[in-house]
Amino acid sequence: MIYWERYALGLVVVALLLAGLSLLGQGLRTLRHTSGTRLIEVLESTMLSPHVTMHVVRVGSRYLLVGAGRDTATRLCEILAEDIKSV
Numbered sequence: 365m366i367y368w369e370r371y372a373l374g375l376v377v378v379a380l381l382l383a384g385l386s387l388l389g390q391g392l393r394t395l396r397h398t399s400g401t402r403l404i405e406v407l408e409s410t411m412l413s414p415h416v417t418m419h420v421v422r423v424g425s426r427y428l429l430v431g432a433g434r435d436t437a438t439r440l441c442e443i444l445a446e447d448i449k450s451v
Contacts, residue, residue, distance in 0.1 A: 404421065404422070405422045406420070407422055407427075417432050418430070419432060420443065427442065427443040427448050428440075
């Protein structure tokens with residue numbers, strides 16, 4: 365195989381890889397936003413210390429209180445929707 369043929373083949377392979385990655389990225393974005401609204405939303409966060417935070421998170425129609433540390437996240441409790449709406 366002549367040098368320029370190898371070079372052209374390499375360019376084609378790189379172009380196909382970039383096109384494939386672009387299509388994959390678009391597909392993942394479409395899956396993430398299929399309904400037009402986010403499935404998971406952080407409503408409120410507060411820091412308790414430099415490495416510990418608490419978050420009120422909406423997951424679908426459920427509301428969760430989540431504690432997060434440096435390496436972990438823990439669901440502390442579920443909050444009733446009417447308690448969220450009344451605040």
